[in-house]
Amino acid sequence: MKRSRILGVGAAVPSRTVTNDDLSRRMDTSDEWIQQRTGIRERRYVEVDTGATELGARAAEAALAEAKLDITDIDLIVFATLSPDIDWPASAGLLAARLGAPQVRAFDVRNQCSGFLYGLACADALLRTGVARRALLVGGEIHSTGLDLTTRGREVSVIFGDGAGAVVLGPSDDPERGLLSTHLHAEGKYAEKLWLESAGSRKKPHISVEDLEGEDPAVFPRMNGKFVFKHAVTRFPEVIREALAANHLEVADLDVLIPHQANLRINQFVAAGLELDESKVVNNIDRYGNTTAASIPLALREAIDDGRVRPGALVCLAAFGAGFTWASALFRW
Numbered sequence: 001m002k003r004s005r006i007l008g009v010g011a012a013v014p015s016r017t018v019t020n021d022d023l024s025r026r027m028d029t030s031d032e033w034i035q036q037r038t039g040i041r042e043r044r045y046v047e048v049d050t051g052a053t054e055l056g057a058r059a060a061e062a063a064l065a066e067a068k069l070d071i072t073d074i075d076l077i078v079f080a081t082l083s084p085d086i087d088w089p090a091s092a093g094l095l096a097a098r099l100g101a102p103q104v105r106a107f108d109v110r111n112q113c114s115g116f117l118y119g120l121a122c123a124d125a126l127l128r129t130g131v132a133r134r135a136l137l138v139g140g141e142i143h144s145t146g147l148d149l150t151t152r153g154r155e156v157s158v159i160f161g162d163g164a165g166a167v168v169l170g171p172s173d174d175p176e177r178g179l180l181s182t183h184l185h186a187e188g189k190y191a192e193k194l195w196l197e198s199a200g201s202r203k204k205p206h207i208s209v210e211d212l213e214g215e216d217p218a219v220f221p222r223m224n225g226k227f228v229f230k231h232a233v234t235r236f237p238e239v240i241r242e243a244l245a246a247n248h249l250e251v252a253d254l255d256v257l258i259p260h261q262a263n264l265r266i267n268q269f270v271a272a273g274l275e276l277d278e279s280k281v282v283n284n285i286d287r288y289g290n291t292t293a294a295s296i297p298l299a300l301r302e303a304i305d306d307g308r309v310r311p312g313a314l315v316c317l318a319a320f321g322a323g324f325t326w327a328s329a330l331f332r333w
């Protein structure tokens with residue numbers, strides 16, 4: 001079985017920048033509060049009527065161009081998103097149609113901030129077992145259309161932004177290089193600590209006037225920020241060490257860590273705990289906020305461009321988020 005490797009990486013963000021000062025004109029918050037607690041300076045919001053598929057398609061086209069492949073070369077599409085264009089069918093099918101793919105295997109991964117890494121593990125398994133030959137994995141999110149942009153929703157809303165990232169995966173001819181391993185975890189008992197309750201099938205009808213207009217509308221994401229923070233700073237180091245140990249490697253061997261971008265303070269905490277030099281940790285949350293399933297491929301694109309991710313580098317991707325779910329992946333680039 002050949003290892004999978006990344007043949008191309010693409011990123012796409014909306015052109016509209018929303019600063020912390022822009023938000024503070026809509027709700028009771030401040031640039032100082034947001035920067036101090038999260039490290040975020042600005043994020044991108046789409047204009048109306050742009051779904052996650054549209055941004056995802058732009059990232060996918062860039063990834064395909066770098067891989068020098070056409071959509072007809074792809075026989076598997078995995079779309080990681082918590083903000084699908086529509087409830088069902090899967091956005092992966094819409095993305096395939098938007099990209100002009102012929103009949104192709106296509107499915108969504110609904111796993112929030114670790115969705116990209118869960119999708120990577122699925123694509124890798126299907127590639128290594130010969131089910132597929134070339135995979136397109138996309139993480140794409142439109143948060144801005146689903147946030148409570150009033151003071152009531154400020155704890156959650158200031159964190160999130162829109163964006164998409166994509167990778168093309170194929171077999172590695174060098175047995176030493178490519179994806180070394182993936183590590184996936186979930187603990188559903190904490191689902192209510194960070195979730196979007198409505199619309200959902202356990203209610204009849206799936207959405208009610210109360211969900212939309214009640215005092216604490218269930219159509220907006222809810223989060224226990226401190227609880228999430230505490231678990232994130234525990235699970236990140238655990239799952240990073242797990243990936244290294246599985247490959248008989250140590251933190252000192254790591255060249256680059258690309259963590260999910262949830263909060264700069266979380267990533268600084270994790271780097272300090274691992275005694276990892278901060279120059280090895282890729283952060284771009286200051287410019288994009290938390291883009292959930294898109295954050296890792298967006299940061300990966302930047303780390304390739306700035307030369308930190310280079311041939312031969314040991315690169316760890318890691319994520320923690322709603323579910324709770326968390327995951328890591330280790331590459332010899």
Ligand SMILES: CC(C)(COP(=O)(O)OP(=O)(O)OC[C@H]1O[C@@H](n2cnc3c(N)ncnc32)[C@H](O)[C@@H]1OP(=O)(O)O)[C@@H](O)C(=O)NCCC(=O)NCCS
Nearest residue numbers: 029030033037113154155158225226228229262263320321
């Ligand atoms: C959300 C988060 C930034 C809050 O930081 P914190 O250090 O817990 O918050 P603090 O205790 O310093 O401040 C809370 C106070 O700020 C207020 N506050 C919340 N959001 C605010 C905002 N956007 N602007 C100004 N004040 C805000 C709260 O109402 C609260 O006020 P109170 O003390 O009068 O009740 C932090 O908990 C966090 O980042 N958690 C992880 C979130 C995350 O990563 N989510 C995604 C996971 S993938």
